[in-house]
Amino acid sequence: MVGGGPSGSAAAYWLANRGVDVLCIEKKHFPREKTCGDGLTPRSVRQLQDMGLESALAGHHRYTGLRSVAFGREFEMAWPEHPDYPSYGYTVTRFDLDGLVCAQAEKSGATVWQGAEAIAPLDARPAGPGGGPAGAAGARRRSGGAIVVDKDRGTRTEIHAKYVIVADGALSRFGRALGSRRDKSYPQGMAIRGYFRSPRHDDSFIESHLDIRDREGNVVPGYGWVFPLGDGRVNVGIGLLSTSERWKGLNTTKLMEQFVDFAPKSWCISPSTACGVPTGGRLPMGLAIGPRVGGDFVMTGDAIGAINPFNGEGIAYGYETGRIAAGVVADALEQPNRHDLDSYEDRLQEEYGRYYAVARGFVKVIGNPTLMRGMVGAGMYSKPLMSTVLRVMANLCRPDELGPAEALYKAAAGVSARLEVRRSTRG
Numbered sequence: 001m002v003g004g005g006p007s008g009s010a011a012a013y014w015l016a017n018r019g020v021d022v023l024c025i026e027k028k029h030f031p032r033e034k035t036c037g038d039g040l041t042p043r044s045v046r047q048l049q050d051m052g053l054e055s056a057l058a059g060h061h062r063y064t065g066l067r068s069v070a071f072g073r074e075f076e077m078a079w080p081e082h083p084d085y086p087s088y089g090y091t092v093t094r095f096d097l098d099g100l101v102c103a104q105a106e107k108s109g110a111t112v113w114q115g116a117e118a119i120a121p122l123d124a125r126p127a128g129p130g131g132g133p134a135g136a137a138g139a140r141r142r143s144g145g146a147i148v149v150d151k152d153r154g155t156r157t158e159i160h161a162k163y164v165i166v167a168d169g170a171l172s173r174f175g176r177a178l179g180s181r182r183d184k185s186y187p188q189g190m191a192i193r194g195y196f197r198s199p200r201h202d203d204s205f206i207e208s209h210l211d212i213r214d215r216e217g218n219v220v221p222g223y224g225w226v227f228p229l230g231d232g233r234v235n236v237g238i239g240l241l242s243t244s245e246r247w248k249g250l251n252t253t254k255l256m257e258q259f260v261d262f263a264p265k266s267w268c269i270s271p272s273t274a275c276g277v278p279t280g281g282r283l284p285m286g287l288a289i290g291p292r293v294g295g296d297f298v299m300t301g302d303a304i305g306a307i308n309p310f311n312g313e314g315i316a317y318g319y320e321t322g323r324i325a326a327g328v329v330a331d332a333l334e335q336p337n338r339h340d341l342d343s344y345e346d347r348l349q350e351e352y353g354r355y356y357a358v359a360r361g362f363v364k365v366i367g368n369p370t371l372m373r374g375m376v377g378a379g380m381y382s383k384p385l386m387s388t389v390l391r392v393m394a395n396l397c398r399p400d401e402l403g404p405a406e407a408l409y410k411a412a413a414g415v416s417a418r419l420e421v422r423r424s425t426r427g
């Protein structure tokens with residue numbers, strides 16, 4: 001396992017649970033800072049529950065839902081009831097969260113090396129024709145294991161592994177060495193966040209502002225957030241989508257300063273309540289990165305761009321793709337003749353393929369400032385409509401009922417499928 005963040009630690013946990021001998025290599029020492037909004041949605045909470053970690057969250061801030069704010073209006077929307085997910089979330093700093101999950105993997109039998117970096121695959125030669133930018137097709141590189149440098153001990157070790165799971169995050173240097181690359185026609189997010197002291201640190205709603213603007217006053221595709229942490233601080237940030245050339249030159253630091261100035265005064269966020277300098281990062285999304293499967297490796301989480309393009313959420317998708325990868329690798333180890341790693345790509349497509357195609361279409365639409373303004377403006381006149389949209393955007397449609405959100409998603413998925421057929425017959 002290369003990387004011990006959400007996707008690497010979840011994969012290590014689920015592999016260890018299947019009795020697999022697993023080594024997780026993490027270049028940092030926990031606890032460590034990780035730039036994030038620290039928001040856990042019901043999908044994340046479900047995965048943490050499944051890993052036996054809900055009691056470990058008990059001292060952290062549990063919240064009820066999302067407050068959407070735009071054009072002078074606001075709606076508080078509780079997380080919806082769902083048969084598979086809880087109707088609450090948590091905010092937990094990544095400083096605290098990631099070490100918890102990694103320790104749980106260790107308790108389940110995984111070996112973890114912290115402060116050790118996988119600097120290169122042992123054998124990254126392509127063993128077949130190279131593949132396209134996304135998916136598994138054609139690419140059959142092998143990793144063989146990894147060369148691992150432990151800076152604390154001053155050692156360099158060759159680790160031979162039957163299978164490697166690459167969970168090294170958005171920059172994914174190890175993944176790139178195995179041939180992965182981002183399909184630039186897919187959207188990518190940029191986000192920046194900082195911590196502020198606030199009297200509303202234990203508010204029971206996380207807040208998102210859908211009308212952040214550039215210097216010309218255009219509503220930009222993205223949102224500003226204030227996530228209460230329950231420990232005297234709130235996590236404040238903005239996320240932007242680089243949907244077109246038009247938005248690529250935007251300076252996130254400047255937008256963040258404007259947002260801090262513009263956010264409701266009751267939060268008391270200002271340069272004087274800041275707990276440090278804001279930091280930012282990339283959000284690769286919509287399964288933008290591939291190939292995701294090689295001869296002896298699979299990739300997970302941000303390393304494959306698993307973030308949900310609708311809302312920029314990536315922790316849940318890190319846990320989920322880590323879990324799926326662990327299942328595929330454990331099956332391949334147990335029954336080598338019946339299973340190969342390609343089923344990983346099939347599982348990803350089954351879980352996320354259509355949903356992410358719809359999300360990518362949505363992101364294209366909101367890249368147009370007039371449409372973005374029109375959609376947010378219309379949504380902010382109806383709480384039921386916004387609640388419906390929230391359910392779709394948080395990937396919380398029910399499998400057992402056809403309510404308004406499920407109908408909306410079904411219609412959008414139908415349009416997206418028809419557009420795809422038209423594109424493929426044209427080209």
Ligand SMILES: Cc1cc2nc3c(=O)[nH]c(=O)nc-3n(C[C@H](O)[C@H](O)[C@H](O)COP(=O)(O)OP(=O)(O)OC[C@H]3O[C@@H](n4cnc5c(N)ncnc54)[C@H](O)[C@@H]3O)c2cc1C
Pocket residue numbers: 002003004005006007008025026027028034035036037038039040041116117118119167168169170173174191192193237279280281282283300301302303307312313314315316318
């Ligand atoms: C500003 C910002 C705000 C965000 N807010 C949210 C939010 O509120 N909620 C949400 O769900 N998502 C959020 N995200 C997205 C979320 O942070 C990521 O999707 C998530 O961290 C992905 O998990 P991962 O395990 O794939 O990668 P990472 O969390 O990046 O973990 C990768 C790990 O691998 C280690 N590593 C890397 N290379 C090597 C190597 N060669 N050898 C050994 N170790 C290595 C790193 O040290 C790291 O610990 C946000 C992202 C940003 C940038």
